[in-house]
Amino acid sequence: MSDISLSSPGGRETLILASKSAARRAMLENAGVPFEVRVAGVDEDAIKAVSTDLDPAGLAVRLAEAKALAVSRDDETAWVLGSDQTLAFDGGLISKAKSLDAARERLKSMRGRIHHLHSGAALAVKGEIVWSGVDTVEMRMRDFSDAFLDAYLAAEGEALLACVGSYRLEGMGSQLFAAIDGDYFTVLGLPLWPVLAELRRAGVLSA
Numbered sequence: 001m002s003d004i005s006l007s008s009p010g011g012r013e014t015l016i017l018a019s020k021s022a023a024r025r026a027m028l029e030n031a032g033v034p035f036e037v038r039v040a041g042v043d044e045d046a047i048k049a050v051s052t053d054l055d056p057a058g059l060a061v062r063l064a065e066a067k068a069l070a071v072s073r074d075d076e077t078a079w080v081l082g083s084d085q086t087l088a089f090d091g092g093l094i095s096k097a098k099s100l101d102a103a104r105e106r107l108k109s110m111r112g113r114i115h116h117l118h119s120g121a122a123l124a125v126k127g128e129i130v131w132s133g134v135d136t137v138e139m140r141m142r143d144f145s146d147a148f149l150d151a152y153l154a155a156e157g158e159a160l161l162a163c164v165g166s167y168r169l170e171g172m173g174s175q176l177f178a179a180i181d182g183d184y185f186t187v188l189g190l191p192l193w194p195v196l197a198e199l200r201r202a203g204v205l206s207a
């Protein structure tokens with residue numbers, strides 16, 4: 001965790017990242033944002049079950065808000081950042097593969113086609129949502145060969161199962177794509193620019 005506070009003199013409230021995501025942690029650390037991690041124990045499936053009225057972007061925001069609120073209710077002082085990512089493909093929602101075999105079948109079904117990643121984020125203070133936002137990226141997957149796919153899965157291994165699309169864009173996963181249309185950080189799971197802007201506006205980070 002970064003120990004160089006970039007906040008303005010006199011310090012700032014603590015920022016808590018309510019996420020187990022290594023990618024989200026790395027993005028904030030690399031940006032020099034001081035924070036703590038406290039994983040939100042949220043039943044995402046239960047929220048998905050009652051959110052059928054929401055589109056994939058709206059669901060990402062609702063899940064991000066639920067995670068931020070779950071931690072914020074237990075900490076009356078901190079600013080809590082929750083985040084969630086949904087993958088929309090073929091008119092439906094894709095969730096994380098449970099095995100590399102499932103990841104193989106998933107990637108085969110998406111190759112040569114377009115899917116969208118929606119990364120939502122929310123900030124909560126004292127058990128109230130004070131900000132939320134979402135960003136979307138269009139992912140244009142190339143029609144890679146079975147041989148490439150097998151080599152990719154062998155090279156990347158089980159780490160892929162923590163990623164909603166069974167790929168890590170910052171790794172060999174970049175070779176799965178012909179192009180992407182949108183923000184790199186949003187692919188990794190956080191709409192970083194609007195989150196940083198809100199943290200500065202709120203005075204949690206220095207302007």
Ligand SMILES: Nc1nc2c(ncn2[C@H]2C[C@H](O)[C@@H](COP(=O)(O)OP(=O)(O)OP(=O)(O)O)O2)c(=O)[nH]1
Nearest residue numbers: 019020021023084085163164167168169187188189
């Ligand atoms: N490193 C990396 N991670 C990715 C990429 N694409 C998606 N992900 C990760 C970011 C998130 O950790 C995960 C999306 O799942 P969720 O939004 O449910 O978050 P996760 O379960 O990881 O943690 P959380 O629910 O916030 O505690 O997929 C990528 O290209 N690279």
